[in-house]
Amino acid sequence: MSPQPRLLQVLNVLSVLSLAAAAVMVFAYAPIERVMGEVQKVFYFHVATAWVGMIGFIIAAVVAIIYLVTKDLKWDAINLAAVEISLVFFFIAILLGSIWARPAWGTWWTWEPRLTTAAILEMIYLAYLLLRQGIEDPERRARFGAVYTIVGGLSVPLTFVSIRLFRTIHPVIIGGGGSEKMNMTGEMVTTMLVNIAVFSVIFITLFWHRIRLGQFAEKVEQLKLKLTH
Amino acid sequence: MDDSPQTTSKSSKWSEAGRPQAALSSAVHRPASGYLRAVLAVAWKDLAAELRSRELLSAMLVFSVLVLLIFYFALELDIKARMDITAGALWVTFAFAGTLGLNRSMSIEKDRGCLDGLLLAPVDRSAIYFGKAISNLAFMLIVEAIVLPLYSVMYNVNLFHPGLLGVTLFGSVGYAAVGTLLAAMSVQTRTRDVLLPILLFPVIIPVLVAAVKASSGFLTGAEMAEITPWVNILLVYDVIFIAVAFMVFDFVVEE
Numbered sequence: 001m002s003p004q005p006r007l008l009q010v011l012n013v014l015s016v017l018s019l020a021a022a023a024v025m026v027f028a029y030a031p032i033e034r035v036m037g038e039v040q041k042v043f044y045f046h047v048a049t050a051w052v053g054m055i056g057f058i059i060a061a062v063v064a065i066i067y068l069v070t071k072d073l074k075w076d077a078i079n080l081a082a083v084e085i086s087l088v089f090f091f092i093a094i095l096l097g098s099i100w101a102r103p104a105w106g107t108w109w110t111w112e113p114r115l116t117t118a119a120i121l122e123m124i125y126l127a128y129l130l131l132r133q134g135i136e137d138p139e140r141r142a143r144f145g146a147v148y149t150i151v152g153g154l155s156v157p158l159t160f161v162s163i164r165l166f167r168t169i170h171p172v173i174i175g176g177g178g179s180e181k182m183n184m185t186g187e188m189v190t191t192m193l194v195n196i197a198v199f200s201v202i203f204i205t206l207f208w209h210r211i212r213l214g215q216f217a218e219k220v221e222q223l224k225l226k227l228t229h
Numbered sequence: 230m231d232d233s234p235q236t237t238s239k240s241s242k243w244s245e246a247g248r249p250q251a252a253l254s255s256a257v258h259r260p261a262s263g264y265l266r267a268v269l270a271v272a273w274k275d276l277a278a279e280l281r282s283r284e285l286l287s288a289m290l291v292f293s294v295l296v297l298l299i300f301y302f303a304l305e306l307d308i309k310a311r312m313d314i315t316a317g318a319l320w321v322t323f324a325f326a327g328t329l330g331l332n333r334s335m336s337i338e339k340d341r342g343c344l345d346g347l348l349l350a351p352v353d354r355s356a357i358y359f360g361k362a363i364s365n366l367a368f369m370l371i372v373e374a375i376v377l378p379l380y381s382v383m384y385n386v387n388l389f390h391p392g393l394l395g396v397t398l399f400g401s402v403g404y405a406a407v408g409t410l411l412a413a414m415s416v417q418t419r420t421r422d423v424l425l426p427i428l429l430f431p432v433i434i435p436v437l438v439a440a441v442k443a444s445s446g447f448l449t450g451a452e453m454a455e456i457t458p459w460v461n462i463l464l465v466y467d468v469i470f471i472a473v474a475f476m477v478f479d480f481v482v483e484e
Binding site: 120130144146147151154155158 | 433434435466483
């Protein structure tokens with residue numbers, strides 16, 4: 001059992017402190033939005049978590065290709081870590097978006113392209129995890145996982161485009177794409193950027209931990225095999 | 230169980246002797262025709278087996294008719310609703326019947342050890358993929374060719390529009406391209422048949438959205454400018470995923 005590297009320990013502390021600082025900034029520094037009021041505060045976390053989900057999604061797709069080329073199981077652990085983190089953060093982003101949409105658009109859920117695509121992406125991730133669950137051989141699990149990540153990663157942009165087209169031809173009842181019409185003051189933009197930076201740090205920390213966890217799990221597996229033989 | 234070591238020893242002998250020879254002869258003669266012949270051989274094998282047993286097509290057909298009946302009772306397809314829902318009902322039917330066919334066509338290969346036999350053949354593995362994809366596409370098209378007239382008769386809607394038939398073809402191509410790849414993966418897992426729709430449906434959504442919108446566009450007599458974007462999405466999806474499946478199929482059957 002190797003101890004956590006010094007840099008990771010620093011990141012742990014930094015993540016907690018910066019998250020606290022970001023929360024203070026959102027509630028004390030950023031002004032209250034005139035139209036939507038207090039609920040608009042959720043927007044900062046919503047954008048930041050969606051950002052982390054997006055990074056995880058892109059890393060997963062790139063790493064999947066690297067795995068298929070190199071066949072090094074190390075990349076599979078990274079692929080799984082990226083997918084899991086992306087799954088959780090997109091879920092948080094959808095929940096936060098829902099909390100925001102209720103007062104802003106008058107509904108918890110709307111078939112807005114980004115929202116729908118995020119939901120479908122969640123389904124792809126869940127399918128990915130189910131696929132992995134059904135395979136014992138680690139090498140085959142890694143291969144299938146990588147292939148499915150690539151197929152899913154390519155279908156998501158097309159899904160987004162098709163849903164967008166779907167919406168523009170149909171009448172949009174509830175202000176689709178309303179988020180970018182928000183007029184932000186300088187303080188708001190700063191708060192948003194700080195939040196994105198903070199969540200990026202949190203992402204790196206979690207990512208690192210998850211990869212380490214994957215490595216440990218592999219070690220345990222090998223030790224178990226040694227014991228039984 | 231017992232013959233598996235035998236098969237592997239055979240496989241190593243074959244790959245030593247058979248492959249280079251085949252590669253050489255195909256390089257000397259026409260390389261494309263050898264590949265094409267392998268693709269057609271795999272597809273023909275499936276079609277011939279199906280012609281004799283008819284288990285797959287009959288299951289798909291009966292299932293499709295049942296889905297159409299369920300739609301009638303579930304949605305109360307009166308004249309007004311029919312025009313709006315027809316395209317959606319048809320594609321839901323095709324998508325569900327399609328998973329039946331894909332599962333069956335791949336599990337036959339896996340259960341009777343035919344997949345190993347196919348993999349031993351001295352041809353590029355993507356030829357096996359294309360062969361399977363073509364036979365799966367053929368099954369889908371046959372089912373569609375029967376379901377469409379049946380739907381027309383049952384619901385008194387005229388579905389014989391060349392545009393609609395084209396959309397059905399392009400949609401089925403995309404469906405079979407991705408479905409064959411994912412079915413080849415899902416039959417090698419513990420959960421098998423259960424897994425295929427879960428893997429397939431989230432990634433096939435662009436095809437379903439585009440096919441439904443384009444089909445209903447043709448049925449309601451919408452302008453071409455409204456339909457073209459959907460047809461484009463279908464074509465783009467088909468091209469991208471045939472290319473991807475061609476590139477990654479090796480990793481799915483590799484042992």
